[in-house]
Amino acid sequence: MKKLACGTHLILDGFGVDPEIGVSEGRVDKFMDALPEFWPLGEGRRYRLDLENGSSAIQTGRHGYALIHFFSEQGWLVVDMFTAADADPAAAATIIERAFELSRFDLRLTRRSRLFPEGENELKRAVLGERHYAQARLTPLE
Incomplete structure (x- = not known):
């Protein structure tokens, strides 16, 4: 069962990430480690x-x-980020843009979201589903 929550939900679609640099595990970890400063989880x-x-x-x-x-x-x-705590979406977008050196991005904000399951298999399935949805949303229709 999905749990719904109220708070700040940010979805940022970024473009122009250098494939040679990419989003290495260290780069993602550095970004995730900095999250509490601007996006409390x-x-x-x-x-x-x-x-x-x-x-x-x-x-x-x-x-x-x-x-x-x-x-x-x-x-x-x-x-795709959600928090039920106080957060500054504009500051978060700027930090994401700089952290991953985006050439441009599209941003959407809403006031609700769902929370992810606790179990590892369920979490993996949910992450893969969200990835598939993101790719389908960004792929141009022919």
């Missing part, structure tokens, strides 16, 4: 999937989550 855990066309990583916490998908072939980065 509370205590939680981190999970990463390395895939053929990039990677996905999630940091979950009592107050929300931060989910990052990198598509290396296209140079796309999708950051």
Whole structure:
């Protein structure tokens, strides 16, 4: 069962990520470690999937989550973050843009989201589903 929550939900679609630099595990860890300064999540855990066309990583916490998908072939980065605590979405967007050296980005904000499951298998399935949705949303229709 999905849990719904009210708070700040940010989805940033980033473009122009250098495939040579990419979104390395160290780069993602540095970004995730800095999250509490601008996007409070509370205590939680981190999970990463390395895939053929990039990677996905999630940091979950009592107050929300931060989910990052990198598509290396296209140079796309999708950051999906939610917090029930106070956060500054404009500051978060600027930090993401600088951390991953984006050439441009599109930003969407809402006031609600869902929380991710606790179990590792369920979490992996949810992250892969969100990655598939992000890729489908960004792929141009022909």
